[in-house]
Amino acid sequence: MNPTVAEVTDRIIKRGRETRSTYLQRMNEAEQRGPHRGVLSCGNLAHGFAACNIGDKTSLRGDAKANIGIVSAYNDMLSAHEPLQHYPDRIKEAAREIGAVAQFAGGVPAMCDGVTQGQPGMELSLFSRDVIAMSTAVSLSHNMFDAALCLGVCDKIVPGLLIGALTFGHLPVIFVPAGPMPSGLPNKKKAEVRQLYAQGKIGRGELLDAESKSYHSPGTCTFYGTANSNQMLMEIMGLHLPGTAFVNPGTPLRDALTRASTVRAAQITALGDDYTPLYRVLDERAVVNGIVGLLASGGSTNHTLHLVAIARAAGIQVTWDDFHDLSAVTPSLTRIYPNGQADVNHFHAAGGMSLLIRELLAGGLLHGDVTTVAGHLGEGLHAYTREPFLDGETLVWREGPEESGDPEILASRSAPFSPDGGLKVLHGNLGRAVIKTSAVREEHRTVQAPAMVFDSQDQLLDAFKSGKMERDLVAIVRFQGPKANGMPELHKLTPSLGVLQDKGFKVALVTDGRMSGASGKVPAAIHITPECLDGGPLGKVRDGDIIRLDATHGILEARVDETEWAAREVPSADLAAVHHGMGRELFAPMRTMVCGAEQGATVFSISD
Numbered sequence: 001m002n003p004t005v006a007e008v009t010d011r012i013i014k015r016g017r018e019t020r021s022t023y024l025q026r027m028n029e030a031e032q033r034g035p036h037r038g039v040l041s042c043g044n045l046a047h048g049f050a051a052c053n054i055g056d057k058t059s060l061r062g063d064a065k066a067n068i069g070i071v072s073a074y075n076d077m078l079s080a081h082e083p084l085q086h087y088p089d090r091i092k093e094a095a096r097e098i099g100a101v102a103q104f105a106g107g108v109p110a111m112c113d114g115v116t117q118g119q120p121g122m123e124l125s126l127f128s129r130d131v132i133a134m135s136t137a138v139s140l141s142h143n144m145f146d147a148a149l150c151l152g153v154c155d156k157i158v159p160g161l162l163i164g165a166l167t168f169g170h171l172p173v174i175f176v177p178a179g180p181m182p183s184g185l186p187n188k189k190k191a192e193v194r195q196l197y198a199q200g201k202i203g204r205g206e207l208l209d210a211e212s213k214s215y216h217s218p219g220t221c222t223f224y225g226t227a228n229s230n231q232m233l234m235e236i237m238g239l240h241l242p243g244t245a246f247v248n249p250g251t252p253l254r255d256a257l258t259r260a261s262t263v264r265a266a267q268i269t270a271l272g273d274d275y276t277p278l279y280r281v282l283d284e285r286a287v288v289n290g291i292v293g294l295l296a297s298g299g300s301t302n303h304t305l306h307l308v309a310i311a312r313a314a315g316i317q318v319t320w321d322d323f324h325d326l327s328a329v330t331p332s333l334t335r336i337y338p339n340g341q342a343d344v345n346h347f348h349a350a351g352g353m354s355l356l357i358r359e360l361l362a363g364g365l366l367h368g369d370v371t372t373v374a375g376h377l378g379e380g381l382h383a384y385t386r387e388p389f390l391d392g393e394t395l396v397w398r399e400g401p402e403e404s405g406d407p408e409i410l411a412s413r414s415a416p417f418s419p420d421g422g423l424k425v426l427h428g429n430l431g432r433a434v435i436k437t438s439a440v441r442e443e444h445r446t447v448q449a450p451a452m453v454f455d456s457q458d459q460l461l462d463a464f465k466s467g468k469m470e471r472d473l474v475a476i477v478r479f480q481g482p483k484a485n486g487m488p489e490l491h492k493l494t495p496s497l498g499v500l501q502d503k504g505f506k507v508a509l510v511t512d513g514r515m516s517g518a519s520g521k522v523p524a525a526i527h528i529t530p531e532c533l534d535g536g537p538l539g540k541v542r543d544g545d546i547i548r549l550d551a552t553h554g555i556l557e558a559r560v561d562e563t564e565w566a567a568r569e570v571p572s573a574d575l576a577a578v579h580h581g582m583g584r585e586l587f588a589p590m591r592t593m594v595c596g597a598e599q600g601a602t603v604f605s606i607s608d
């Protein structure tokens with residue numbers, strides 16, 4: 001085992017010893033109270049199966065037959081979730097075939113960050129993760145279930161489903177995705193067309209044509225953003241069946257995996273002899289495996305929030321220094337857009353998750369001795385070096401490739417794209433921030449330039465359109481933290497800042513807001529904590545201050561005379577205009593309760 005991975009794991013275990021022990025005690029108590037529908041009154045139970053057919057009713061009257069609760073994030077707004085609409089019927093059919101039952105326990109809301117990117121709706125996006133967690137709990141609180149299947153893929157949905165399911169950690173839980181859409185217009189070409197539009201060189205018609213060729217059918221968008229980082233995480237944390245992450249929707253293999261996930265869920269309930277509750281799968285080693293997988297694959301910066309919040313829900317305490325220290329020893333093994341030209345379909349074809357896990361296990365960078373939902377397919381994480389295929393109609397697993405099909409997309413640990421994972425924590429007199437450098441060219445990783453201060457992304461775009469940004473600059477977009485306006489992604493700024501960078505200007509973005517997992521080429525110091533509304537020093541920066549962002553040495557600072565800097569006040573902000581409209585008025589309690597970015601920007605507290 002790599003000594004740093006071992007040391008970080010130990011310190012996470014030590015840091016969370018008390019909260020983890022409280023969590024486990026609660027889960028053990030819940031486990032003892034099972035089988036769960038057995039504690040319901042006749043009235044409760046009759047309500048619970050009133051709408052079932054006679055076969056399911058008969059199965060549910062006793063407590064010997066497994067009942068699987070389906071929690072689904074289906075809607076037509078996310079191309080990644082559209083295929084899920086047909087899953088419940090297939091799951092119910094697969095359950096009945098093995099003498100079990102499946103019931104649709106509840107639906108959870110799901111926001112497409114692509115539809116809301118740059119729009120007011122994006123200011124609900126991060127909070128929607130915790131709403132999804134609560135909705136998952138509402139669904140499972142019927143307490144009719146011996147296991148759960150979570151159907152979801154995208155950004156805040158998988159983290160929300162997992163946080164919610166962790167409050168039912170005594171249940172076995174398997175995640176069931178729909179897979180990526182087939183490759184369309186290459187993501188890099190899409191980004192180039194956007195920059196032409198940002199410069200006024202093409203019209204909306206040409207832009208929409210390009211966007212529609214990139215995002216063209218059901219399935220997850222093919223860039224390596226937060227959604228596909230989620231799929232990687234569910235695999236490497238042992239919450240998918242092996243090889244589930246990147247099989248395309250509407251294929252026989254996809255359907256077979258959905259059915260096999262159903263069968264597996266029924267096999268690992270407390271009613272059988274292979275009981276595998278979620279709380280045993282999601283432990284400190286699984287969280288460290290998740291962070292290592294995120295770093296090795298150049299995954300989304302949003303997981304410096306979501307993985308922290310997920311860990312907290314399991315009583316585990318993770319800090320950005322854990323990410324930072326693991327990044328220093330985790331080689332970068334993939335180049336998937338925005339970290340390269342390839343997309344997740346190309347990554348999957350080059351060897352995908354089975355080869356990535358094989359390489360990281362062989363490098364002593366992953367804990368192999370973990371509990372997963374696929375214990376029947378192999379010991380611990382070693383089951384995940386296997387990949388599924390159809391032998392006629394039969395789903396089987398075989399060892400995945402030992403060599404990459406394309407070392408330009410998926411490298412071996414002996415010849416990585418970079419010796420480190422490209423995620424850094426930045427320190428200085430502006431607070432703590434994270435930056436992902438895996439998509440930033442070496443020559444752009446240090447920027448020292450005058451600040452241009454904005455209180456919204458639209459203000460920045462107006463300045464760009466009026467030609468006021470044609471110079472070296474550090475764009476400060478402040479009052480974008482969770483308490484201020486829900487910590488939106490500011491990915492809409494990427495094309496404009498990319499144009500300035502391509503013109504040869506030294507450009508960087510510094511904000512207490514977020515960027516998309518799909519953001520890349522422009523250096524961005526994000527998630528600054530404390531946020532401006534909490535008195536964070538980022539609020540003190542004025543136009544013209546010299547700002548230094550040095551991703552190599554982890555520095556982010558305003559080079560202002562110390563006495564002057566100490567004398568400056570953080571200005572107050574009039575945010576009334578962004579606290580109404582598009583439902584934002586309903587989220588005031590969450591803006592008040594939400595904790596800081598480094599604690600996961602969540603409204604839930606570990607000590608609850």
Ligand SMILES: O=C(O)[C@H](O)[C@@H](O)[C@H](O)[C@H](O)COP(=O)(O)O
Pocket residue numbers: 112113114115117155224225226227300302489491515516517518
């Ligand atoms: O974190 C992420 O991965 C993003 O939120 C992603 O889900 C979002 O949809 C982007 O906005 C898509 O990229 P474009 O906006 O460039 O299409």
Ligand code: SF4
Pocket residue numbers: 077078079080081111112113114115154155219220221225227
């Ligand atoms: S990846 Fe992003 S844009 Fe694509 S469906 Fe998911 S949330 Fe929407």
